[in-house]
Amino acid sequence: MSRLEIPTPAKINLGLAVRGRRPDGYHEIETILQLVDLTDRLILEREETGQISLETDHPSLPNDEKNLVYQAARLLQRHTGSSWGVRMQLQKHIPIGAGLGGGSGNAAFALWGLNELWELGLTREELQELGRALGSDVPFFLFAAQAVGTGKGDALSPLPPLPPLPVLLINPGFSLSTALIYRRVRLVLTKRENRITMLRRFFLMGDVEAIGRHLFNDLETVVLEDHPVIGEMKEALLARGAEGAIMSGSGPTVLGLFAERQTAQDALLHLQQEHRGWWIHLTTTLPSLEDMWQRVRRDST
Template identity: 40%
Template sequence: MIFETAPAKINLTLDTLYKREDGYHEVEMIMTTVDLNDRLTLEKRTDKKIVLKVENRYVPNDHRNLAYKAAKLMIDKYDIKTGVTITLDKKIPIAAGLAGGSSDAAATFRGMNRLYDLNLSLETLSEHAAEIGSDISFCIFKDTALCTGRGEKLEHLPKPPACWVILAKPDISVSTQEVYQSLDLSVPHATIQTATCKQAIIDGDYTAMINALGNRLETVTIEMHPIIQTLKETMLKAGADNAMMSGSGPTVFGLASKERQAKSVVNALKGCCKEVYMVRMLG
């Protein structure tokens, strides 16, 4: 029996550069992990079945699930003769812009590697991960990285300056595909300061890092769901050092250097958002 944790991610920056011939957008973004985790248990089976156990009724337990796809890829690629039972304890909100599904898949890749003594490097697992999803390669490492291409090309960065992260997930779901389809690259927008944010992380400069936060998709999703703007404003008024939407949304995160700041933000959000988490940056 193997245990794996699958941490959520946030985007400190997210820029979309152009539409690629394969239909994806070329992205440039900095992602890091936070201390909100799904937990997975993997056990060998005597047959060749993949059984995914998850209590959340909104999470599929078949081939539609990225963790299932990860297990199948490993079984097929390495000619594994037995199956696996994966028990998923879901804590990360679903369809939230926090890469919960991708992180579960990454944990499955790491878990299958250990369960079957394959001795594969994280780099090899990351290459496999790119075959089934864009964010999974990043999630393999559970660190901080500048991600380019579809998100699968990684330049690993140091751990960001320590801080509190407040996550607010409104009671809506957002389709990443719909957000990207609605993105008009010809519309003028504020410059996304990815290079500045990268340097701030390297320098350990918290102030420079929070001032460089930016997400090209934010205005698109806010137009669909104005509650995101309300959550941002609530966080900032309550004392967050900065606040931004993660990924394609709808989760908004606020950063705070002090615990009392973070608690003040959490209290301010209680009236307008049911799912609020106060966690630490991992990275």
């Protein structure tokens, strides 16, 4: 195997609770994470010289050590002492700075792909630990297709997979800084019902309607203050039949969870006609990370 073509998926947050500020400056959170089949494409070609290079097709992305994919390759090379290098191409389809974890997924799948390509034999747990050095979301993309994240979001516990569900994503056409959004969070110190526990229970039951009714994100009110379009996007999705709608991560992308694909497809057509300035994409939840890895191995050269 000397070449891999890897689809790197986006993630959505179906619930996100901010619990407090940590001594290290990060926030303590609880979140439910789910992969979807909106993907970037990462092409890896093994390089005998030991050199690492990266090309991207997005003008705002760096091609050097400022890029998480490049950082992932260098980190793995140094950690293992591998003499192999790699030529990497990154083709972007996931919006940048959108609350969908595109960069984190790119980095995570670079670690996984290079572990395969360089025949390093690291375990999934070892790759997750390396991923923590790159970002709080990175370990999730190496863990499972759905999980509960606590701590900084990188302490993960499994959730049972749901059947593939249609998800309509809407982005208003601008990006947001995750760090800035978290700095503006006003913590609520009064005791609240644990909505993550409720969502987890509905996952176990496979109750899509109940999951939709209980979507939430503590960061949403922060973003709404400056960007009321978030509320407009939510209302548009609910009006077109979504079981629930919520901002994903630190935004500004809003997701609508649907029970039926035909309803989601009808909503897509109507919303594209009504809101031509919005980026709107119909995707599906992924039930299994392992299935994606197996397809990449099968198609590799």
